[in-house]
Amino acid sequence: NPDISPSETLPDSDPSVFHKRYLKKMRCLGEGHFGKVTLYLYDPANDGTGELVAVKSLKQENGQVPEGWMKEIDILKSLYHINIVKYKGCCTELGGQVVQLIMEYLPLGSLMEYLPKRKVGMPQCLMFAQQICQGMEYLHSKRYIHRDLAARNVLVENEGLVKIGDFGLTKYIPEGEIYYRVREDGDSPVFWYALECLKENKFSFASDIWSFGVTLYEILTRCAHRQGPPDKFREMVQGPKEPMTVMVLIKLLEKQHRLPRPKDCPQELKILMEQCWVVDSAQRPSFKSLIERLEAIRQ
């Protein structure tokens, strides 16, 4: 359009910069040990026609931004995959002392909310499981380990598409290294942790495979209430009064106890899950091989 000068056609700002004054808080989506995720309407026109976004913020630190927090933002910013939640931008406050992570909003929520409400058949369960493996294979190809793969962190875009939605515990494994050691305080997801994570805090690509096996168990049980991994492991200990500690869980796993075969779960899926839970992490399948095996089972 010749009569509009170039300056009038340039976008007036970087779309990944979100201004605090236009973010209108709607409701809380989740609470973590270190912060929360909140639904906001980003409404610069101030007429309600804005866009819904999910905003992750850390509990207020004393001024400076925690180093690990910027790492999480940089990690999500660098990931482009259909089965990984989209990064949209950041909102900074107080001259960069507070940084909030802005992501796309998936209103159907996580598999924990979606599966118990819907009649999801085995074909759809297997499609979801395969898509999680595809997102995780991409993450591992960039040498990241997720460390918190679970149904609660898998979002539903629609009945044919799921995305890994949270990367709060994701770490980079340097070339040549195999393990990432960390003493995680806070409420670690121990019932999704591989044996070597519980015993030695050794996290690896193979420990994500163990967590995928637990996530597949959640999908096959449709995330039924009180039927989750914590409940099932608690049922395994003699006498309900005995509290479940990490030591009790380690003993159960060392005695080869594993989550039971879900109702209507085909034998080949039971075998696949149990291969994700073998003690020797080197014997566990890769996400690449899990994708191929799930493809074969889906035929």
Ligand SMILES: C=Cc1cc(F)c(CN2CC[C@](CC#N)(n3cc(C(N)=O)c(NC(=O)OC)n3)[C@H](F)C2)cc1O
């Ligand atoms: C500071 C650390 C921290 C704080 C937290 F609250 C959580 C837990 N949180 C994770 C993000 C979460 C689940 C996932 N994936 N989710 C994202 C969306 C979205 N992008 O739309 C969404 N949508 C939804 O619920 O729609 C009805 N839920 C849900 F908020 C739980 C994990 C953390 O590491």
